[in-house]
Amino acid sequence: MTQLLVDALESDRPVRRTAFVVRLNRPGVSARFDRRSVLVSLGLLVVIVAALVAGVSIGVFPIPLSDVVPGILGVGSDDATFIVQNLRLPRALTGLMVGAAFGLSGAIFQTLARNPLASPDIIGVTAGASLAAVAAIVLAGASTGAIAGAAFAGGLGATLAVYALAYRRGVTGYRMVLVGVGLTAVGSSLTSWLLTKANLYDAQEAAIWLTGSLNNQGWEHVVPVGLALAVLIPATALLAPHLRCLQLGDDTAHGLGVKVETYRLSLLAAGVALASMATASAGPVAFVALIGPQIAKRLCRASGIALVPAALTGAALVLIADLIGRQLFAPTTLPVGVITAVVGAPFLLWLLAQANRSGREG
Amino acid sequence: MSPTAERVRRAATVRRESGGLLRTPAARYGGLLVAVAVLLVAVLASLLLGSRTLPIGDTLNALLHGDRGSTTGLIVWGLRWPRTLIGIFVGSALGASGALMQGVTRNPLADPGILGVNAGAAFAVVLAIYVFGITTLSIYVGFAFVGAAVASVVVYALGAMGRDGASPVKLALAGTAVSALLVALTSAILLVDLATLDRYRFWVVGSLAGRDLGVLWQVLPFLGAGLLVGFASARSLNVLGLGDDVAKALGAKVGTARLVSALAVVLLTGSAVAAAGPIGFVGLTIPHVARALVGTDYRWIHGVLRAPRADVAPGSRHDRPAGGPARRGAGRGGDGGDWRAVLHRPDPTPATGRAVRARPPAGATPHGGTA
Numbered sequence: 022m023t024q025l026l027v028d029a030l031e032s033d034r035p036v037r038r039t040a041f042v043v044r045l046n047r048p049g050v051s052a053r054f055d056r057r058s059v060l061v062s063l064g065l066l067v068v069i070v071a072a073l074v075a076g077v078s079i080g081v082f083p084i085p086l087s088d089v090v091p092g093i094l095g096v097g098s099d100d101a102t103f104i105v106q107n108l109r110l111p112r113a114l115t116g117l118m119v120g121a122a123f124g125l126s127g128a129i130f131q132t133l134a135r136n137p138l139a140s141p142d143i144i145g146v147t148a149g150a151s152l153a154a155v156a157a158i159v160l161a162g163a164s165t166g167a168i169a170g171a172a173f174a175g176g177l178g179a180t181l182a183v184y185a186l187a188y189r190r191g192v193t194g195y196r197m198v199l200v201g202v203g204l205t206a207v208g209s210s211l212t213s214w215l216l217t218k219a220n221l222y223d224a225q226e227a228a229i230w231l232t233g234s235l236n237n238q239g240w241e242h243v244v245p246v247g248l249a250l251a252v253l254i255p256a257t258a259l260l261a262p263h264l265r266c267l268q269l270g271d272d273t274a275h276g277l278g279v280k281v282e283t284y285r286l287s288l289l290a291a292g293v294a295l296a297s298m299a300t301a302s303a304g305p306v307a308f309v310a311l312i313g314p315q316i317a318k319r320l321c322r323a324s325g326i327a328l329v330p331a332a333l334t335g336a337a338l339v340l341i342a343d344l345i346g347r348q349l350f351a352p353t354t355l356p357v358g359v360i361t362a363v364v365g366a367p368f369l370l371w372l373l374a375q376a377n378r379s380g381r382e383g
Numbered sequence: 384m385s386p387t388a389e390r391v392r393r394a395a396t397v398r399r400e401s402g403g404l405l406r407t408p409a410a411r412y413g414g415l416l417v418a419v420a421v422l423l424v425a426v427l428a429s430l431l432l433g434s435r436t437l438p439i440g441d442t443l444n445a446l447l448h449g450d451r452g453s454t455t456g457l458i459v460w461g462l463r464w465p466r467t468l469i470g471i472f473v474g475s476a477l478g479a480s481g482a483l484m485q486g487v488t489r490n491p492l493a494d495p496g497i498l499g500v501n502a503g504a505a506f507a508v509v510l511a512i513y514v515f516g517i518t519t520l521s522i523y524v525g526f527a528f529v530g531a532a533v534a535s536v537v538v539y540a541l542g543a544m545g546r547d548g549a550s551p552v553k554l555a556l557a558g559t560a561v562s563a564l565l566v567a568l569t570s571a572i573l574l575v576d577l578a579t580l581d582r583y584r585f586w587v588v589g590s591l592a593g594r595d596l597g598v599l600w601q602v603l604p605f606l607g608a609g610l611l612v613g614f615a616s617a618r619s620l621n622v623l624g625l626g627d628d629v630a631k632a633l634g635a636k637v638g639t640a641r642l643v644s645a646l647a648v649v650l651l652t653g654s655a656v657a658a659a660g661p662i663g664f665v666g667l668t669i670p671h672v673a674r675a676l677v678g679t680d681y682r683w684i685h686g687v688l689r690a691p692r693a694d695v696a697p698g699s700r701h702d703r704p705a706g707g708p709a710r711r712g713a714g715r716g717g718d719g720g721d722w723r724a725v726l727h728r729p730d731p732t733p734a735t736g737r738a739v740r741a742r743p744p745a746g747a748t749p750h751g752g753t754a
Contacts, residue, residue: 138556143556143559195552198552198555198556199552199555202555202556202559203555205559232567232570307563307567308563350571350575353574353575354574355571355574355575356570356574358567359567359568359570359571359574360567362563362564362566362567363564363567363568363571365563366560366561366563366564366567367560367564369556369559369560369563370541370557370560370561373541373544373553373556373557373560374541374544
């Protein structure tokens with residue numbers, strides 16, 4: 022028998038219950054849910070579904086809301102079904118998954134480094150992934166699967182390089198950020214060199230891809246990132262409790278019996294894989310990995326970064342940014358990365374200003 | 384130990400710590416000569432190599448006798464000489480501005496590319512095309528100036544917020560953020576308006592290709608002024624390197640010194656970017672190379688800076704439709720970055736850390752080398 026137990030934490034104090042714990046006795050699993058995080062996640066889910074439906078419905082050929090679900094299921098009119106299934110749904114799904122992957126990856130990196138600036142798009146993970154992906158396209162004419170593999174290798178290589186170059190009796194956050202900014206610059210200049218070697222058509226494609234774009238996304242883009250998420254999300258979920266222990270600091274985590282280095286490396290690998298897969302699919306969509314977790318953190322008013330809200334915020338961000346990019350100068354479609362950069366850059370500056378005000382090194 | 388011996392020992396220590404591979408004035412002048420020689424070789428290579436390799440004899444002949452009639456003369460005078468000349472000037476401007484920036488901000492990561500200056504210039508040019516409908520290349524130069532100036536001021540102001548002033552991380556991040564914003568806005572405009580893209584790409588993609596000397600004459604006054612101001616401020620940069628408080632105590636006008644150097648930076652990067660489009664890393668890397676060679680005295684750094692700069696030029700073969708920054712094939716981009724990573728590792732703030740002990744090398748003239 023599985024017994025479901027819901028009890029109040031902090032029940033000895035006369036405060037409002039802010040969290041509840043769910044225990045499954047038979048498999049021996051328990052999870053603690055922060056009430057506000059759960060509500061925020063539900064709210065974000067509503068936003069995501071709304072953005073998804075809007076993304077499918079709005080366009081040069083508008084599809085009435087009533088036809089969206091039939092179109093998705095393939096029982097509507099032929100036109101609607103074709104447009105929904107072949108054009109808009111893959112695009113929206115890619116946006117959803119790419120955003121979720123960036124958000125989750127950013128949350129992992131920022132938590133591990135205990136620094137909001139140490140997200141994969143700042144410390145060069147996405148730059149490394151882009152470089153490797155562009156190299157695979159330009160030099161080898163690689164297929165979608167090979168591009169994804171190359172992107173992962175590139176992201177991993179960049180992470181290792183940052184780690185090695187920033188290592189000086191341990192890795193501190195700001196040193197890592199500084200080295201990462203440098204490596205990002207290296208990566209992007211190598212990428213632009215590769216573009217000069219490519220033929221004009223490839224170069225143009227790659228240039229749009231490099232700003233982070235959901236244009237022309239088909240099912241062939243959905244499948245790799247979908248498969249990756251199908252593996253990586255459960256893996257991250259398994260690792261998440263250890264992430265929470267690592268947040269307490271290495272010594273405390275050691276004291277709690279956590280194998281610090283093992284879990285740190287596995288979490289890092291998961292974060293790199295998530296960011297690289299997302300990059301392989303839609304290009305380095307700027308700043309989503311940076312601002313997604315930070316917005317989620319502020320929405321949840323939590324001390325740490327919760328993974329689920331971070332992933333959902335990332336997904337919502339990308340979907341909404343893509344909607345804006347499609348509608349702002351219609352019929353011209355702006356790449357989603359342009360919109361997220363315009364939103365994300367001021368946010369990064371604001372984070373810097375915040376860090377200054379609180380007197381920490383920024 | 385006698386007082387004299389003690390003094391000698393201390394002087395030796397200072398000399399050693401003020402750093403660099405080349406420690407004595409003689410070695411440094413020698414280094415300068417070597418750098419000039421490298422420059423000459425690079426110029427020659429730039430003239431000779433290309434989709435049609437020219438024999439050295441004919442080339443020199445055409446060059447020396449002003450022969451513009453023959454095929455060789457046409458190629459040399461019409462195509463390669465302008466590029467090479469612009470490459471030399473742009474390179475030295477970027478190298479010098481990088482050194483100035485690194486001096487003013489006391490930050491080894493300062494570079495026009497990283498600090499958003501290139502992005503600012505590019506954005507201003509796009510605005511000039513898109514908003515004001517300007518089609519003349521000569522007016523772009525002015526816009527590139529203003530864009531570079533505004534971007535550098537904004538980035539420095541943002542990076543200098545807070546108690547610890549313009550720390551490397553804050554400057555790099557502020558530059559990253561401002562660059563990202565400007566690049567995004569630039570690409571948004573370019574995607575929306577094809578006519579703008581068409582004009583803009585001639586400015587940005589061309590890098591050194593297809594420039595005639597007209598552009599150079601146009602920016603040369605600004606560039607020259609920038610170099611002069613930069614040289615003039617080299618001495619005050621050494622004082623600034625000691626830290627604001629010490630510099631003030633020594634009677635330096637910190638604000639003025641910084642302003643003058645910043646003016647030189649804007650003049651130099653503005654004219655370089657205006658003439659050749661955004662080129663990355665030269666400004667960042669070369670001062671480090673120079674510093675590794677001659678130590679932390681900015682008067683020497685400026686002197687040495689002139690020459691190696693021009694190795695941008697060989698990258699500018701006219702057969703290469705440089706889609707991005709003008710680089711010598713594989714070399715430039717990677718080299719630049721790798722150098723920085725390597726240079727950065729042993730000491731995160733070489734300029735700050737060592738400059739405290741820096742002394743002018745005995746026998747150095749106030750204006751370093753011969754440029």
